[in-house]
Amino acid sequence: MSRAGKLGAAGLLVLALSACTAGPPAPAPPSPSAAPSAAPVSFETGTDVGNGRPTVSHDGLMVRRRIVIAVHPAPGARLGTLRMKLEVTGTAGGIALSDISPDVLEPAILEHLSPDLILALPPQSTSEDAEKLADRAFGPEGSNPSVEHVHVASVLVHDLRFTVAAADPAAVARSIAEEGILSDALGNYSTTLEGRALTVGYTGPLLSDALVESVRNGMARAAGVGSADVALAPRSTTGEGVDLALEPDPALEPEPSPEDSEAHSHDAATHDAGTDDSGH
Structure with missing residues (x-):
């Protein structure tokens, strides 16, 4: 079965990458800037937009398409090793990978x-990459005993830059980190x-x-200014953005077919009949 076929049959299975991303890192200081196995390793390509699409008016260059790799390890496999x-x-091939939320x-x-x-x-990468x-x-599909599935997906992400002027930016960054509002709102x-x-x-x-406004309010409070003084812009002004009005709605979990429901009811009845010991 082709990868596209497997994707459809699996209900648009797609993974993105995040090594089960932990909580967001604290604000950073300024910088100068194996034997074969029957376990399948399938590379499936799809498209997704998050766990339900929120009301978003900040799109264009502030929304980008990114390619992600998601891995479902075999039982007992070490995530750190994978x-x-x-x-x-990736580094050997000139591809720098970064954490992202499964959402x-x-x-x-x-x-x-x-x-x-x-x-x-990185931006501009393709599903083929x-x-x-x-x-x-x-290794080839099915050859790595530590991996059950590998999925490749094209997803939509917000790519934002919030900027606020302050007499002591480092102190503002510390205040924001202590309050935790950006950690709660943004994650990483x-x-x-x-x-x-x-x-x-972000x-x-x-x-x-x-949520965007809550981030602006939190930064403004820490800097002692109004939320209107926190500028919002795309992280990059080059490349191609996304007009969300032209994007299809996210795919929802398909409803079970009548046949599936009937089979489930039959299995449940069989299970009940076989385990009920009320007459004993």
Whole structure:
């Protein structure tokens, strides 16, 4: 069966990468800047937009398409080893992988499984780049006993930059970290101190307009200014953005067919009849 066929048959199975991303890192200081196995390793390609699409008016260059790799390991496999394998292979091929939340995946995919390891490729990468990377890291499909499934997906992400002027940007960054509002709202984010300004960079699941405003309010409060003084812009002004009004709705978990429901009811009845010991 072709990869596209397997994708449809599996209900649009797709993984993205995040090595089960832990909580967001604390704001960073300014910087100068194996034997064969029957376990299948299938590379499937799909599209998704997050766990349900929020109300988003900040699109265009602030929304981008990114390719992700998601890995479902075999029981007992070491996630750290699988992650290192991907990162080392990526670095050797000039591809820098980065963490991203599994929530960039469609509801239909998240309903089916939650990826144990999900990483994003750099902008402009293609699904073919991701498939080749996974193949080099884990070998041909079905050959790696530590991997059950590998999925490649094209997802939509918010790619945002929040900037606020402050007399002491480092102090503002510390205050924001202590309050934890950006950790709660964004998960993973980065901070940059440039002169008398603090910049927060975010690439991840689409944020609702309300959540974007909560981030601006939190930064403004820490800097002692109004939320209107926190500038919002795309992290990059080059490349191709996304008009969400033209995007199809995210795929939802398909409803079970009548045949499936009937089979489930029959199995349940059989199970009950075989285990009921009320007459004993």
